Amino acid sequence: MLGKVLILIVFLIAIFSIDHLASDDDDSVFNTIIEWKQAFFEAPETMMLSSLRDDFLHNNMSLLPHQTDYIVELTQKHQDVLDFHKLYCVGGDKNPYLFGADLDKFCGLIQTSGVLSFDWGK
Numbered sequence: 001m002l003g004k005v006l007i008l009i010v011f012l013i014a015i016f017s018i019d020h021l022a023s024d025d026d027d028s029v030f031n032t033i034i035e036w037k038q039a040f041f042e043a044p045e046t047m048m049l050s051s052l053r054d055d056f057l058h059n060n061m062s063l064l065p066h067q068t069d070y071i072v073e074l075t076q077k078h079q080d081v082l083d084f085h086k087l088y089c090v091g092g093d094k095n096p097y098l099f100g101a102d103l104d105k106f107c108g109l110i111q112t113s114g115v116l117s118f119d120w121g122k
Contacts, residue, residue: 050075051113053075085110089111
């Protein structure tokens with residue numbers, strides 16, 4: 001399933017980038033290839049973080065808009081989630097946006113989502 005999604009993403013990027021390849025500028029071809037490579041290798045990260053975000057926000061009507069915005073921003077980059085986990089889930093520091101049952105639920109989802117054990121290529 002993941003392979004099919006990755007192929008679809010690469011295909012869509014190729015379709016929308018075809019006009020860049022048609023230009024005479026060699027830099028645009030080089031940049032397009034770099035963008036394809038980044039999209040290909042970042043797709044698993046993006047999907048995993050999106051899944052974490054969706055799992056938390058789904059049926060969680062107790063969140064206020066600023067809390068939802070915080071979760072959306074937090075789950076854009078894996079390092080931010082790892083830092084959050086270390087600071088608030090493990091370290092017990094106080095978070096101004098998530099606390100109580102919401103914090104416990106998000107920390108639990110981070111633990112079970114695979115984000116902590118995923119090979120981020122580092």
